[in-house]
Amino acid sequence: MMIVMKPDADEEQIRHVVERLESVGAKGHVSPGAFVTIIGAIGDREQIASLPLDAMSGVDKILPILKPYKLASRETHPDDTIISTDGRKLGGSNFALVAGPCSVESEDQYLRAARQARDAGASMLRGGAYKPRTSPYSFQGLGEDGLKIMAAAREETGLPIVTELMDPRDVETVLKYADIIQIGTRNMQNFQLLSEVGKVERPVLIKRGMSATVEELLMAAEYVLKEGNSQVVLCERGIRTFETSTRFTLDISAIPVIKKLSHLPVMVDPSHAAGKRDLIRPLSLASIVAGADGLLVETHPDPEQALCDGSQSLPSDDFREYAKEVRRYVEMTGRSVS
Amino acid sequence: MMIVMKPDADEEQIRHVVERLESVGAKGHVSPGAFVTIIGAIGDREQIASLPLDAMSGVDKILPILKPYKLASRETHPDDTIISTDGRKLGGSNFALVAGPCSVESEDQYLRAARQARDAGASMLRGGAYKPRTSPYSFQGLGEDGLKIMAAAREETGLPIVTELMDPRDVETVLKYADIIQIGTRNMQNFQLLSEVGKVERPVLIKRGMSATVEELLMAAEYVLKEGNSQVVLCERGIRTFETSTRFTLDISAIPVIKKLSHLPVMVDPSHAAGKRDLIRPLSLASIVAGADGLLVETHPDPEQALCDGSQSLPSDDFREYAKEVRRYVEMTGRSVS
């Protein structure tokens, strides 16, 4: 961390900053410059971060040098993290194609979707039993009944299931059924929830908040990793911008950026990003070649009857063709669908 | 809701849309146009919203006509909602000046801040016992111990206290101490938390999510109102944009926009919006004359020693002068600090 003093900062102010650094066991390396004096703070990152340096008199600004995350960083963990669940792998040379409806609506709907996903070659099943909805008047999910249906689908298809946890009080219930616990966009900075799933032994998929920076996403992962759970997957799902021709703006650059900064696998959800069915294919292929480790795509046996996200779901009939193309591009990049 | 059909939509597709509307008890009023056919959907809003109309073949787009919120709307409730707590009022001609530190750090720190706030004429006290922090390595708050300190401060000063609830498991604990329960920015779409505080009899202050639209903020209020709790206050605290000279961009227009759409009181948090102490004064005065019902401002007896947000806190010494100016502008708008 570098502390840039104001041009008119005096000796007393400089000394004061150094003393505060020393008070937490750190050191302040003073570099007088032609225009301004800079103090390099050296010591324990957390200790230094606890000081309100930018509130001290004479201080102009604070320039961080090191990343604020540690466990999520590729510097401290150069090898790709590979997530393993029920024999399916995600990360490294293993690409995961996760398919299924936005929400579990009924046993019939979900089992049909699950069979079609398996037949077309999906790696895992997705589906929501607890649904975060902008409106309190929209369908809120089937709760544990939905989880039971998902478990039945896993039983029949052999595919692991990915499902969202929204409330720390539901951790135990969700653990009974889910192979991968999803933390949704709106909960990316629900720090209690992140800490809770950090304490369990189950892979956690964190979706990027719709206005979260890449750094904030990595800090969310850090919350989980810090509690001891090292099986974390990140998911880009579009960010909020001024553009209205898509529901969100898929931040395709986030894939290579995160892969460089972190060892954690990165998935992409093209359905939520675009909000439109006909964009799923191009955005999926783009994500694969940009380096994504997997796709989370909404499919539905009959999108027109869907209780949510019908317009951004791929009809199961089209999914077979889509999955074939996904495999072709994944193989082009030297990997295979797990 | 209007359903705009594609230019080449055929009779069959139009009939199908109308039938689906009728299947949920609504009606479809077909208007053939020169270029496109439009179907007006009339009936129960929630029933219609449950249909995946935009996924039906032949449909080009859906244009909403009515607002998605009801209880938060000024149309259904023309008079200003006025919140009352411990003899202090908020809304209508009552302006609330809420002051105090970002977080409760110690009894000494908080009591000093509380006394100074009271002496300068604050209406209520703010302070965090549970702190949402981007980094898991930052100070996370004192928890219930912090709430006890706040209660002691209320005891001494007579001022009601506003504090954040982050976890549905802490509702009962927070209810023991808080006069107004704050739902933070990162939890604006934590729907479980919103539903929980909708079930209690205690005013709830909802901070706007950093990338939430005004409509989404009103939908968050709707979650609370729907459960029966009518004492909801909204708070603008800056949105995320490309501009980097401030921490967030205070959306000053949101104040008159919300006041027009809704009967709920609107507060402004200039400290978090700006992230810089010297912007608090101009943003506070601007908020008052733009129609805000209150201010939530960070003060600290010694910002340089603060464990969080020191650089955006007003030193308690400066707060007296600030509060005087706030009163002068509030009175200029024909209201008074409650």
Add this chain to the structure above:
Amino acid sequence: MMIVMKPDADEEQIRHVVERLESVGAKGHVSPGAFVTIIGAIGDREQIASLPLDAMSGVDKILPILKPYKLASRETHPDDTIISTDGRKLGGSNFALVAGPCSVESEDQYLRAARQARDAGASMLRGGAYKPRTSPYSFQGLGEDGLKIMAAAREETGLPIVTELMDPRDVETVLKYADIIQIGTRNMQNFQLLSEVGKVERPVLIKRGMSATVEELLMAAEYVLKEGNSQVVLCERGIRTFETSTRFTLDISAIPVIKKLSHLPVMVDPSHAAGKRDLIRPLSLASIVAGADGLLVETHPDPEQALCDGSQSLPSDDFREYAKEVRRYVEMTGRSVS
């Protein structure tokens, strides 16, 4: 266009809107609804657009049904536009790989870059003689001398040249040298400039403004097309968002969105979008498979000596390998580098 009246709009107000529509030769088709009355406006689009309908009393909002552009629309021109220049094609099954330095710095620098680009298989050369720079203290380009150097490079390599026009007073000068005239990001809504290049017979490449919507980009194209020049190419180059890990956020979805709405070819500039050399490759491959018709990439014989954009330029040595990979992916999508 649909005019949605306020719930309490009266007969008089409705009649008034209809009369104003009729005053410009259009018709107003009144649909009384359960909640609100809707007036469908039918007639000449421009005539109707000239009316300040949203300022009329009783009017709640205006909902456009038709697109505001005509000539740029795929509806009026279903086939892909293919641009042809000096035997090189762009659009349809022809992919263009345009390479070269940010700015022409010297004859030696540019000719070296041009030869290396040609040897590696580039389709065209890029380079700036007039440079838009945020700072008046930065290198502003060599002007016509730079254009002459570019012409010499074309002479030697046989590759067409793409270069930016910034000032309507330079149209004739630029026409003497350029094969494709580029309109830069900052000039996307410089309507005078757009009209001028609409009057010449030379392909025009319009870069998307950094906060322009897709619709606004198509309207910029419409300005050129309206004047008679049908050879327009669009270019996505990243939009401005809150994310700071890249210089801009490449809006990858814009590619399929524009290809659906318009018949015009779409290129991508991954260098400016990312602002970082190591993102060029993944973003380029992603753009190809998402449907882009070409890439505009910055290369430099010695990026470290570049007078601008050095950090986002591909060293010419790396460009050969890059171009090979580009060809491989272009062929994978059933097209070829022209």
Add this chain to the structure above:
Amino acid sequence: MMIVMKPDADEEQIRHVVERLESVGAKGHVSPGAFVTIIGAIGDREQIASLPLDAMSGVDKILPILKPYKLASRETHPDDTIISTDGRKLGGSNFALVAGPCSVESEDQYLRAARQARDAGASMLRGGAYKPRTSPYSFQGLGEDGLKIMAAAREETGLPIVTELMDPRDVETVLKYADIIQIGTRNMQNFQLLSEVGKVERPVLIKRGMSATVEELLMAAEYVLKEGNSQVVLCERGIRTFETSTRFTLDISAIPVIKKLSHLPVMVDPSHAAGKRDLIRPLSLASIVAGADGLLVETHPDPEQALCDGSQSLPSDDFREYAKEVRRYVEMTGRSVS
């Protein structure tokens, strides 16, 4: 400027950076740190900026210390700049209320508007003769005929006129009529235009680009100042964000931020920011108390008949009351309407 080296940068790379700095007459002050080495670059700002430091091997990032603008900076010019034209002043304790229609439509319309503005106490008249319109099918302004009408209005009312210049070829024409030359939002980075108006002796009002940062706005001013014209006024008019309840988001914080960084006067255009008539009043009052030096407000004798921006114009009848309130708030801040 500080150059932060990568953790694994070697001696050779560090020496190379220092040598490049020295090659342009600057110095490199090397500070080896516990984690990384930092090189402080000292010397002529422009010379150093010309080096592609971030493209050199071993360099991690560049951290600017000094502002990139000089002439616009308050550090180099501590006193407020006061603009004077035809006896009217703007800046310091002089507040300017500039009113008039979006565009000059006819002599009758404009003269009526001008008289009403004068009668209500406006300081200056605004109006567009050259209109930048998103659509080539919209009304583009009356050109020089419009300017003549504005001059006639000045003749009659004695009020100076502010009007937009869009094309460097029109500089001489506009100079014949305008008292203040406006550079519009879409031309904030039209550097040729900025340089041209830098060469004339006439005040220039620069509107902030809809996605320009405060720093970029100050750099646009620097382009004008650098050419010798010191009479520059800045204007905040709303920025582009995800929020759709207003046309743009008025960045109220930009006012105090700019006033601190620069000596130039800052105006606000609440009409374009909001896009809605009923927001003009609250946004105007908020701007005044936040420190703005003036307001640029759209008024029209009959908004319903306006050829542009009718829905965001204040009817002239309402303007009298509005102007009275503006004066009251301006006086409250210790200034007066000039």
